[in-house]
Amino acid sequence: MKVVVVGNGMVGYKFCEKLVAKNSSAHFEIVVFGEETRPAYDRVHLSEYFSGKSADDLSLASKDWYVDNNIKLYLGDPVKSIDRVTKTITSHSGITEQYDYLVLATGSSAFVPPIPGVEKEGVFIYRTIEDLELMTQWAKHSKKGAVIGGGLLGLEAAKAMLDLGVTNTQVIEFAPRLMPRQIDEAGSALLQSKLESLGLTIHTSKNTTAITGDESIKGMSFSDNTSIEVDMLVISAGIKPRDELAKSSGLDTGARGGIVVNDKLQTSDENIFAIGECALHNGMIYGLVAPGYEMADVVVAILTGGDKSFTGFDMSTKLKLIGVDVASFGDPFAIGGEVKSVVLNDSMKGIYKRINISADGKQLLGGILVGDAEQYNMLLQTCKNKVVLPPNPEDVILGSRGGEADGGAGILSLPDDAYICSCESITKGAICSEVENGAETVEAIKKCTKAGTGCGGCVPMIKDLVNYTLKAQGKYIRNVICEHFNYSRQELYDLVKIHQLKTYDEVLDKLGTGDGCELCKPPVASILASLWNEMILEKGNDTAQDSNDRFLANIQKGGTYSVVPRIPGGEITPDKLIVIGQVAKKYHLYTKITGGQRIDLFGAHLSDLPLIWEELIAAGFESGHAYGKALRTVKSCVGSTWCRFGLHDSVSFAIQIEERYRGLRAPHKIKSAVSGCIRECAEAQSKDFGIIATEKGWNLYVCGNGGSKPQHALLLATDLDCETCIRYIDRFLMFYIKTADPLTRTATWLNKMDGGIDYLRNVVVNDSLRIVQELEAEMQLLVDSYKCEWKEAVENPEIRKRFNHFVNAPEEKDPTVVFDPMREQKRAKEWK
């Protein structure tokens, strides 16, 4: 039997893939015609082209794949006519192929409204890789951009403009608000303010009447008699199904476009199917990829003798890439007496969430998420699978990070036939059974089920499912350190303490096997430092340190090092500032104020490090431990000594805290800050522990994080006096040091902790484990044994001699180190 596929887009390809998978007896001969010159690629992730993905990265399968599977593929050759009587098609280049079944997967094109001037140069649509290539060229000499359309695709196009460097970009939406089809008014309003803070200008209720300019675009004018100057425009005002071939062959099409199909996806000719964005099912065009894939699946089932029908698909979506989370699922607008809506509108945090619940409070009908869409997948599945809601349905959006239960709507409550990956239609049951069959990692699941390989939104859920299933099987997921130690970091910490081991070699001899490696050396060295606080470069522990710790400095491009003296609380005297300047000048160092309220000196040769530190130490500086998994900075705001709002002296407290914990080594680096009032100028809530002054004392927040996955710190205790605050911090830090996995910041540590912040508060504040005295005593020991390790290093000739590049020519510097001049300073030469 011969199947001819017209269109090699996402759905056309998926059809081939699914048919090949079911075509074990090579029953089908497959021929594909594609109009574009490339084999099918991932249009959904088209915008990633601007963030560095190549056309190859986006490709769904190489040309070889078609050859290997005996598919005849004609590219750059659109089908021009269908002769339904002889069952043949003819292509643009004149090729004729006979078919038994014809599958139309011609997709859609961008809808371009009939505005005078749309033909001008500099006006683009956003649909294919070619479009992107043209846009990239034009954007090079473009300054003022505009996008017509404030929907899902329009906003993605707007982000693309920003990525192309057209930072002055305006979005023109005809409707009174953004994304009118997906989110409600309140959600739109929040989205708009967020987009404006990204630098976009948004106009709503604006109707474009003309595109002005000569050959190329110069401006746009609107029905309200306003106009703007623009030199690049992307039109993204909706899609238009490609039904021209169907129409000219006499197949039924809809008044507003689209090839009419029934539940079997047959057109008005039973031997011709239409799938994907060109198909009009029940009056509906599905402009999303998941329903298209489902259609492909139905047709493959029918062709291979199965019985399946397409009964509609949910239009839930999540906006990607724009830098603002937006999602809508189920019925986002459901209203009426029968429906209850719970709305969370936190304009301070910039979060809007709405869920619509059935009258009996048991079912989730749909909802909207703006500003934080982390729960999207979970909510979508809860909605689709009609999972019964918990007694207080609002729990599902209030977010219970760190709270006790997860609102009862956790992944475990989903039925086995719940789709986890909608792109590939993979159910929870399928994933769990693969885990039971031995696919115990997300990567393995991706390989054997293809789940998570589409839009990728379900990957976190897959990860959870893998872990839950392993746990349910009684498999204890223990994070052993590496092949040399069959222990977790926490176990190792306890064992090293019990056996009183002081060097890496002793630990390896007693508790490990083999020779060690770069995975176990740093954590073991860190445990030794956390337990005994001895000089880290002595007793042969030097070579067990990560290379930055080994040279007490961070290695930089080119092989030079950085020098970061401690500046507690960010407070520094003019004299000390002068010393830093003098040292930098003398050793030709690049200087920069860091994000941590101190000064970094870059470009120091290895052999200059002891000399530089000698001078800094003489002027009263100490190591800033910028190289260590240790306390970094305690930032401060100026506080009550000068600031008119300051409640307490935040600078003095920050200095006291920084000096208390300086040199403290931990599983990962630790940062802190103290703010003098709730305006929070020191950003304490983004720190591992942060302190904010209140009328009555200090509020203590813990487990915040900046970096790549920002997370706000959670309130641990309120209105503390200085002494209690410090005691709680002692306990908190010591508990973290004893129990966290290697390279786990406090935020991640808390996220993985059973019971979350409530559990942590019980341990630290209520002493539920009866260990706080021990924790405090251990911390006091570390505080009392602190020494500046750079001071020890420069005073110890044995250690000092290691700071040379050549062992046999200590006076020579590395001749390969090269700098380039930059803004009256220097920078490391770019590496190859």
Add this chain to the structure above:
Amino acid sequence: MIATKTITWFPACRVEDVPANGGVCVKYNNTQIALFHFARRNEWYATQNECPHRMQMALSRGMIGSQNGEPKVACPFHKKTFSLVTGECLSGDECVITTYEVKVEDGRVYIAVEED
């Protein structure tokens, strides 16, 4: 014609100049050689000092250890690891680093360099 290569054992340093289970960089004319004392196994290794990943003169400052018994060094920059025996990249990159023979006599460490 037979090409002849002369092996020269060049004296690099003394045993105590190299930290136990660590490395140092040795200058030989214009070449930089990373020399490692794998004290746990009482073995010595030498390789080129340049990491082929980003051409950084850094391998001597890396951590050494083993993977399934194979001695290796991890570059300080991006932790790519290389076999100290074959020079092969164990992190999956298609590159090999040069290795040199090492011998210890009377507390002195010698590295074998080839000359044409």
